[in-house]
Amino acid sequence: MISEEQQDQAALHxxxxxxxxxxxxxxxxxxxxxxLRDFVRELRExxxxxxxxxxxxxxxxxxxxxxxxxxxTETLAPVSLQRASFGWVPWAIAAGLIVxxxxxxxxxxxxxxxxxxxxxxxxxxxxxxxxxxPSAPAPADAKATVAWEPGRxxxxxRISNLPAPQPGRDYQLWAVDAAHKDPIxxxxxxxxxxxxxxxxxxxxxxxEHVKAFAISLEREGGVPKKEGPILLVGSA
Amino acid sequence: MAEEAAQIxxxxxxxxxxxxxxxxxxxxxxxxxxxxxxxxxxxxxxxGDAQDALQDVFLQIWSRAATYNPEQSTVFSWTVLLTRxxxxxxxxxRKRRLRIVDSATGDEDADVADASTMESAADTADKNxxxxxxxxxxxxxxxxxxxxxxxxxxGHLTHHEIAARLGEPLGTIKARIRRGLxxxxxxxxx
Numbered sequence: 001m002i003s004e005e006q007q008d009q010a011a012l013h014x015x016x017x018x019x020x021x022x023x024x025x026x027x028x029x030x031x032x033x034x035x036l037r038d039f040v041r042e043l044r045e046x047x048x049x050x051x052x053x054x055x056x057x058x059x060x061x062x063x064x065x066x067x068x069x070x071x072x073t074e075t076l077a078p079v080s081l082q083r084a085s086f087g088w089v090p091w092a093i094a095a096g097l098i099v100x101x102x103x104x105x106x107x108x109x110x111x112x113x114x115x116x117x118x119x120x121x122x123x124x125x126x127x128x129x130x131x132x133x134p135s136a137p138a139p140a141d142a143k144a145t146v147a148w149e150p151g152r153x154x155x156x157x158r159i160s161n162l163p164a165p166q167p168g169r170d171y172q173l174w175a176v177d178a179a180h181k182d183p184i185x186x187x188x189x190x191x192x193x194x195x196x197x198x199x200x201x202x203x204x205x206x207x208e209h210v211k212a213f214a215i216s217l218e219r220e221g222g223v224p225k226k227e228g229p230i231l232l233v234g235s236a
Numbered sequence: 237m238a239e240e241a242a243q244i245x246x247x248x249x250x251x252x253x254x255x256x257x258x259x260x261x262x263x264x265x266x267x268x269x270x271x272x273x274x275x276x277x278x279x280x281x282x283x284g285d286a287q288d289a290l291q292d293v294f295l296q297i298w299s300r301a302a303t304y305n306p307e308q309s310t311v312f313s314w315t316v317l318l319t320r321x322x323x324x325x326x327x328x329x330r331k332r333r334l335r336i337v338d339s340a341t342g343d344e345d346a347d348v349a350d351a352s353t354m355e356s357a358a359d360t361a362d363k364n365x366x367x368x369x370x371x372x373x374x375x376x377x378x379x380x381x382x383x384x385x386x387x388x389x390x391g392h393l394t395h396h397e398i399a400a401r402l403g404e405p406l407g408t409i410k411a412r413i414r415r416g417l418x419x420x421x422x423x424x425x426x
């Protein structure tokens with residue numbers, strides 16, 4: 001007989017809501033009771049079905065190609081080992097080289113995966129910070145900080161002490177990129193009545209090597225190419 | 237019966253994937269990528285992030301297929317849990333990034349206007365019978381039970397956070413989640 005308390009724990013367990021200590025205790029109870037394991041399995045199936053209630057959307061076709069390429073790289077080494085079964089010396093040397101290359105490729109794939117995991121776990125590994133200082137006609141105490149993630153091609157900007165522009169004008173954020181002649185627009189920035197904004201942005205073009213971020217005063221709605229005066233600018 | 241046949245086919249695909257069969261992997265991708273991507277998109281609210289998460293999930297499926305245990309869950313449930321887990325990792329990393337910006341700018345309490353998460357995921361028409369049935373069952377749960385389950389499942393809120401948000405005692409939230417899942421289980425089995 002499964003108690004109500006255990007049923008509560010089971011429901012929280014399948015949704016991943018138990019703390020580490022609670023989960024460990026529940027896992028221990030699970031290993032001791034086949035009835036509880038069956039109950040959890042059924043709840044797990046019900047919980048998984050909740051996923052089907054999300055609005056249905058297909059991923060882009062290019063994603064499958066990307067993923068298939070990823071697993072092909074990981075498969076290189078075992079394939080090469082099969083070929084190494086020939087006994088002749090020249091073949092063995094060639095096969096050895098293939099295995100070596102395969103191992104290198106496998107190692108590279110593993111390292112890339114570890115790096116991706118490490119980046120996911122530690123945002124500081126992939127974030128560059130820019131402090132933007134004011135230049136006339138911006139108020140002397142205006143300031144902004146940009147956290148830029150090159151891998152995601154997106155960032156967050158926080159602005160303070162920058163009063164809202166006069167009607168018909170907007171502030172616009174720009175990424176100054178070494179590979180582009182002109183700054184790349186990262187969108188219009190709107191501050192609140194206290195002169196504060198905290199906004200996630202994405203430049204309209206790929207930014208290869210960002211040197212600086214700048215905010216200019218532009219026509220309302222923004223412009224494709226910078227026209228107005230720079231109010232804040234800063235490099236990493 | 238069709239569902240059972242699909243589960244058997246899924247298990248066979250996973251076994252073949254565990255032996256390094258790329259064509260089986262491609263077939264499983266074709267079968268599951270849409271619901272898993274939809275889940276990731278609903279939770280993350282950003283197509284790029286959802287695609288990255290789905291890539292992580294399928295690479296995990298490729299490398300862990302041999303460890304799949306059919307006694308613990310169906311292939312579908314296993315992959316849904318993998319997806320939720322990877323998405324939650326990304327949500328946590330996103331929160332950490334925002335905290336870093338907040339601390340760098342000296343404003344720990346500021347809210348971030350996140351254009352990408354404010355965009356609603358495209359709600360395309362769905363012809364999938366199973367999905368329609370799950371939606372129907374969910375919609376017929378008492379609203380407070382459905383709300384608690386959706387906040388936990390899609391919103392990645394703990395039961396403590398749900399209780400605080402809804403202003404209800406913790407025990408009430410636990411009971412709503414339990415009763416809701418039990419009803420869901422019963423109604424989906426019939």
